[in-house]
Amino acid sequence: MNSLKNKVALVTGGARGLGRAIAERYAALGADIVINYSKDKVSAEDVVSCIQAMGVKVVAIQADIRQPSEIERLFREAKEMFKKIDIVVANAGVELVDVPVEEFTEEQFDLLFDTNTKGAFFTLQQAAKHIADGGRIINISSSTTVYPFDGVAIYGGSKTAPKYLVEVLAKEIGGRGITVNSIIPYAVNNAGIFTDPNEPSIKWLIEANPMKLLAEVEDVANVAEFFASDLSSFVNGQHLLVNGGASH
Numbered sequence: 643m644n645s646l647k648n649k650v651a652l653v654t655g656g657a658r659g660l661g662r663a664i665a666e667r668y669a670a671l672g673a674d675i676v677i678n679y680s681k682d683k684v685s686a687e688d689v690v691s692c693i694q695a696m697g698v699k700v701v702a703i704q705a706d707i708r709q710p711s712e713i714e715r716l717f718r719e720a721k722e723m724f725k726k727i728d729i730v731v732a733n734a735g736v737e738l739v740d741v742p743v744e745e746f747t748e749e750q751f752d753l754l755f756d757t758n759t760k761g762a763f764f765t766l767q768q769a770a771k772h773i774a775d776g777g778r779i780i781n782i783s784s785s786t787t788v789y790p791f792d793g794v795a796i797y798g799g800s801k802t803a804p805k806y807l808v809e810v811l812a813k814e815i816g817g818r819g820i821t822v823n824s825i826i827p828y829a830v831n832n833a834g835i836f837t838d839p840n841e842p843s844i845k846w847l848i849e850a851n852p853m854k855l856l857a858e859v860e861d862v863a864n865v866a867e868f869f870a871s872d873l874s875s876f877v878n879g880q881h882l883l884v885n886g887g888a889s890h
Contacts, residue, residue, distance in 0.1 A: 644671055644867055644868075644870075644871040644872070644873065645671060645672055646668055646671040646672050646673035646728075646729070646870060646871070647671075647672030647673070648672070649668075649672070649673040649674070649728040649729060649870075650673065650674045650675075650676065650720075650724040650726055650727050650728050650729070651665070651668040651673045651674070651675055651676070651727075651728065651729035651730075651731065651870065652675075652676040652678065652716075652717070652720050652727050652729070652730050652731070652769075653665045653668075653675065653676070653677060653678065653730075653731040653733055654678040654707055654716075654731065654732055654733050654734035654761075654765055655678065655679070655680070655707075655733040655734030655735065656675075656676075656677035656678055656679065656686070656689065656702075656731075656733065657677060657679035657682050657685040657686040657688075657689055657702070658682065658685050658833075659830070659832070659833035659859060660733055660782060660827070660830060660833050660859055660862050660863075661677075661731070661733040661734070662685075662689050662859075663833075663859035663860060663862065663863040664731055664733065664862070664863050664866040665677055665689060665693065665731075666689070666692060666693060666696075666863075667863040667866065667867055668729065668866075668867075668870060669693040669696045669698050669700065670696055671867065671871075672698060673698065673728075673729065673870075674698050674699040674700065674724055675693050675698065675699070675700040675701075676700075676701055676702075676703060676716075676720040676723075676724070676727075677689055677690065677693075677700065677701070677702040677703070678702075678703055678704075678705055678707070678716055678734065679702060679703075679704055680704070680705070680706050680707070680734070681704075683702075683704065686702040686704075687702065689702070690702050699724070701720075701723055703716050703719050703720065707734045707757065707761035707762075707764070707765055708756040708757050708760065708761050710760075710764040713761070713764045713765055713768050714768060716768075717768040717769075717771070717772045720772075721772055726774050727769075727772050727773050727774065727777070728773065728774050728776075728777045728778070729773075729777060729778045729779075729780070729870045730765070730766075730769035730773055730777070730778075730779050730780070731780045731782065731866060732761075732762050732765040732766055732769070732779070732780070732781045732782060732804070733782040734757065734761060734765075735757055735758045735761075735762075735782065735801070736753055736754055736757045736758060737797060738750060738754055738794075738796060738797045739793050739794050739797060740793040741793055741794075741795070741796070742792065742793055742795075743795045746795065746796050750796060751796050754796050754797060754799075754800040755796070755799075755800045757800075758797075758800035758801050758804070759800045759801075759803045759804060762781060762803075762804035762807070763803070763804065763807055766779060766781065766804070766807055766808070766811055766822070770811060770814070770815050770820075773820060775818045775819050775820065776818070776819040776820065777818075777819075777820045778820070778821055778823075778869055778870045778874075779808075779811070779820060779821070779822040779823075780822075780823055780824070780825060780866060780869045780870065781804050781805070781807075781808050781822075781823070781824040781825070782824070782825055782827070782862075783801050783804065783805055783824045783825065783826045783827075783881065784797065784798060784801040784826065784827065785826050785827060785828050785829075785883060785885045785888065786798035786801065787801050787802045787805055787826065788826060788881075788883065789888070789889060789890045791890055804824075805824050805881055808822050808823065808824050808879060808881070809879045812878045812879030813879065816878055816879075821869070821874060821875070821877060821878040822878065822879060823869050823874070823877060823878065823879065823880045823881070823882065824880070824881040824882070825862060825865050825866060825869065825881075825882055825884060826881050826882060826883045826884065826885070827857050827861070827862050827884045827885065828847070828851065828856065828857045828883075828884060828885035828886060828888055829844070829847045829856050829857065830856060830857045830858065830859060830861075830862060831855075831856040831857065831858050831859075832858075832859065833859055844856070850888060850890055851885070851886045851887070851888045852886060852887040852888060853886035853887065855886060857884055857885070857886065861884055862884055865882055865884050869882075
């Protein structure tokens with residue numbers, strides 16, 4: 643079993659869904675945890691309670707990752723509390739599907755690119771500045787960046803640029819023993835917008851997958867564990883699909 647004892651992990655968007663699953667997995671492996679959340683204080687406090695029961699240290703820090711100054715404060719407060727950061731997961735994001743190119747609005751565009759692109763860029767920038775040598779930086783992407791389909795233009799577009807940054811950053815800080823990688827999940831059951839199994843777009847995604855399933859949060863947490871552990875020490879600048887073999 644992998645051990646993250648004596649490590650400190652910061653997870654953006656850690657109050658729900660994928661972020662929560664990853665934070666709880668790292669805590670179960672012995673890491674102290676920084677949970678970032680934007681608005682949902684109740685969910686963040688629930689995650690804190692669950693992680694505290696695992697016997698590790700945990701703190702929830704509210705910060706809007708659309709604002710670079712807020713991201714700077716998040717990392718500063720995390721360092722003040724734990725003295726170091728070993729693992730950063732840039733998970734916070736906004737999903738939007740079923741919106742054709744002819745119909746998306748400027749407001750939708752700004753929300754997705756401010757959150758998924760600008761937020762990820764400045765989160766990864768602060769991670770590079772503050773993470774300890776030998777650390778792990780993980781970007782949570784989307785399979786829409788690999789297999790586009792109708793209605794995901796601005797969502798997939800907003801998730802594409804951070805993948806490029808991952809490859810550049812991996813080269814820039816690899817000499818410090820830091821790895822930078824992306825996880826590219828398929829639609830994830832009970833995470834983000836995928837909560838109703840009877841919704842037509844979810845039924846289509848299930849049927850389109852060779853395994854006739856959506857991903858589960860644990861599937862993504864498994865890969866997040868791999869990228870955070872010593873098992874991935876020579877895997878750098880990569881993007882790992884977690885999609886059950888789907889090709890669209």
